Amino acid sequence: MELHDGPLDVREIFGRWLDEESGNNYGAYIPFVGIIREEDGIEALSFDIYEPLLAKWFDEWQKRAREMGAKVRMAHSIGDVPVHTSSYVSAVFSPRRRVALELIEEFVEDFKANAPIWKYDVVGGERIYASERSTPMDGAGLLARDSE
Amino acid sequence: MGPMGMDPMELDVGSLEELSVVLAEDERVREWLPRCAVAINDRVVSDRDMKLEDGDRVTLLPPVCGG
Numbered sequence: 001m002e003l004h005d006g007p008l009d010v011r012e013i014f015g016r017w018l019d020e021e022s023g024n025n026y027g028a029y030i031p032f033v034g035i036i037r038e039e040d041g042i043e044a045l046s047f048d049i050y051e052p053l054l055a056k057w058f059d060e061w062q063k064r065a066r067e068m069g070a071k072v073r074m075a076h077s078i079g080d081v082p083v084h085t086s087s088y089v090s091a092v093f094s095p096r097r098r099v100a101l102e103l104i105e106e107f108v109e110d111f112k113a114n115a116p117i118w119k120y121d122v123v124g125g126e127r128i129y130a131s132e133r134s135t136p137m138d139g140a141g142l143l144a145r146d147s148e
Numbered sequence: 149m150g151p152m153g154m155d156p157m158e159l160d161v162g163s164l165e166e167l168s169v170v171l172a173e174d175e176r177v178r179e180w181l182p183r184c185a186v187a188i189n190d191r192v193v194s195d196r197d198m199k200l201e202d203g204d205r206v207t208l209l210p211p212v213c214g215g
Contacts (some may be wrong), residue, residue, distance in 0.1 A: 088214060117212055119212075131151070136210075139193070140183050140211070
């Protein structure tokens with residue numbers, strides 16, 4: 001898992017991962033690239049990350065992948081990422097394609113739902129929390145008082 | 149964390165249950181609570197009866213959206 005300030009250098013990351021895994025006899029390498037779309041007048045998205053918890057979330061996934069003989073990798077941005085650039089890339093390496101195809105879907109979906117990352121729209125230089133697009137994490141509401 | 153944008157607070161409470169009573173009085177926090185998950189010392193928890201020890205760090209985790 002790696003975190004970078006600002007937009008990701010997708011070519012560098014995927015090329016490096018390919019080189020680093022080249023000796024491990026994987027038969028499939030399935031990458032995913034998340035790109036910031038231009039919509040609703042945004043200039044960029046911006047991200048805060050709770051790193052210790054993200055590391056734990058990722059380690060759990062790595063354990064799960066390893067049990068299937070596979071490996072997950074990911075990189076994410078911290079701070080502002082302009083439209084048309086990438087804030088998130090991930091990949092699954094596995095001996096055979098089937099495992100990698102299935103894992104990449106589950107991994108990316110769980111990432112969206114449970115990775116401790118907060119997203120903001122950047123409009124006119126101002127950072128606005130993307131409340132409508134955000135998902136409460138599993139277990140949310142634990143400290144809410146029911147009577148209120 | 150994240151969009152809540154608050155500085156850390158030091159509170160004298162013995163459990164998450166007690167903490168929830170204190171936070172319900174704090175208007176900066178109250179409206180976030182129904183949508184916040186909770187971590188103690190960087191571990192997400194799901195039981196409000198959990199006891200808190202001296203020095204434990206409780207983190208409120210508002211709705212997330214990575215990628």
